[in-house]
Amino acid sequence: MNVFYATIYGGILIGILFDINRSLKENFKIIKKTSFILDVLFWIVITLIVFIVVNTISKFQLRYYHFVALAVGFILYYNTISKFILKFNNIVIGFIKLLIKKIILNLVTILENLYYIIVYSIHLLFDIIFYIPSIIFTIGRKSSRRPLVKRK
Template identity: 60%
Template sequence: MLPFTQDVSAFYATIYGGIAVGILFDIYRSLRHNFKIVRTLSLFFDTLFWLIVTMLTFITINAVENFDLRYYHIVALFIGFFIYYGTISKFILTGLNKVIYFITNLIKKTVHYIVDILSNLYYVIIYSVHLLFDIIFYIPNMFLATRKFVKRKSVGILKKKKRV
């Protein structure tokens, strides 16, 4: 039989486990609120959440009393969860939503800037290649056509002078 002080310390440690479950629940709620994929695949993410909570509960009980499960462990988990949920859950959830909003906006803006840079780079490359083709093909043809036109014009002027 364990002394009362060890039972009380195990009770408090299990309350901390309940608080950790509450924090995980708020993380899950904020992810579900901010991302559509979590909502659409809710069965998978619900299962994943409860598996993680179960592992956390077993780790807590193992750390506290080496899997010596007593009724007050369940009560302490619920008390810890309700203490967390009733006191600081709103603040943590708001903070998590702000952090997720900041990170997603940062990623969106970064991707947007990278796409803009690549788009501008694309146009620089395309216009450079277009200029090279103009220099290679169009401008020499312009000079050749002008030379032929000037030659024809000068031949026509010479014929007029001979008639006179």
Template identity: 40%
Template sequence: MATSVAEQVYVFLATMYGGILIGFVYDLYRILRLIFKPKKIATLIQDLIFWIVISGVAIAVLLFSNSGQLRFYTFLGFVMGSILYNQLLSNIIIKTIVYLLSLLKKTIMSLINKLVYPIKILIQWSKIPWRWAKKKLMPIYYRWRRIATMPKRIARDVKKYIKTVMKKK
């Protein structure tokens, strides 16, 4: 099937766009791995999902641009698009996404702190009666503990006294 040069240029530019899209997906994947720090099994699952997504992107670009025909310039377009993205846009995109995620984290933490603040205040207010009760009841507690341990202390002192009397004989 003969294709014109204009169609080939269109396919090449479409596959370059696909390469840029693949580079973007790869950056998202890198950011997710940095955030979640997965273990071996989770990494395998993430890798599998990443390659399925990348394959889907490549197939979709090939199907929409030239009915799925594989030519050398389609592979060249994917490679050049991903290299172009990596050299020109990758650092900017990563910094922007990390900044947006940190901004989102700060916003969520601020919202959580605002929601939890009334609960913290209630807990602080509830501590006041407990502190007062503890202050009033602690002397009574110590007296009762001293009275409750009195038989044990008396038995210990008697044993000690008997030992010293037995040694003197």
């Protein structure tokens, strides 16, 4: 009987991973377009979980009740707490998306300000190097040509 209960827990774990998969598909547009990859990854992970559960519990002596217990665990999970776990996953994913969005916006703002600091510093440096000496030489040339006031 312990083998049956342990396999039910494996079915519950499969249900939790199923809800994580659903949450990811609902919250990310990129994942909707590439859901095939996520589905394949999900089924690979599920297969590994089934093998690990069956190996841990009964040393790969696969019986029909393992599949029944996995299905019972999944159905039990899906009909009881799946809604709450799905809402919780959506809240966590929404929080993470908001956090990443704020981090990226702040990083862009910092980089934009840094860009302007660098550009204006270089502009000031070129002004100092080229424009101010040009003004000094222009003033020097104009003052040496003729006096500003005519003397009689």
